[in-house]
Amino acid sequence: MDKQETGTSTSTLLVTALQSHFKAKRDQAVAHLSIFVNNPVGVGDHQNLLKECVDLVEQIASAEENLRVVQKLFVRKD
Numbered sequence: 748m749d750k751q752e753t754g755t756s757t758s759t760l761l762v763t764a765l766q767s768h769f770k771a772k773r774d775q776a777v778a779h780l781s782i783f784v785n786n787p788v789g790v791g792d793h794q795n796l797l798k799e800c801v802d803l804v805e806q807i808a809s810a811e812e813n814l815r816v817v818q819k820l821f822v823r824k825d
Contacts, residue, residue: 762821766814773810776803 780803783796 758821762817765817765821769810769814769817773807773814776806776810779803780807 780800783800783803
């Protein structure tokens, strides 16, 4: 398929894929952190829970920052 068949340029597809990638990384880390914080049953096998939570918060922050960079550089604000 070319641009005319899909109606979407390759650059638009790439930017959308980048956004989806970072949103998925953020959402996965949020889901795991939510389990640790809100569901004590899911915490049993984790010896260093605080470190794992810190790592998840850092993953969330990184994904959100990466998403902001992509949006700042490539998403038009018309």
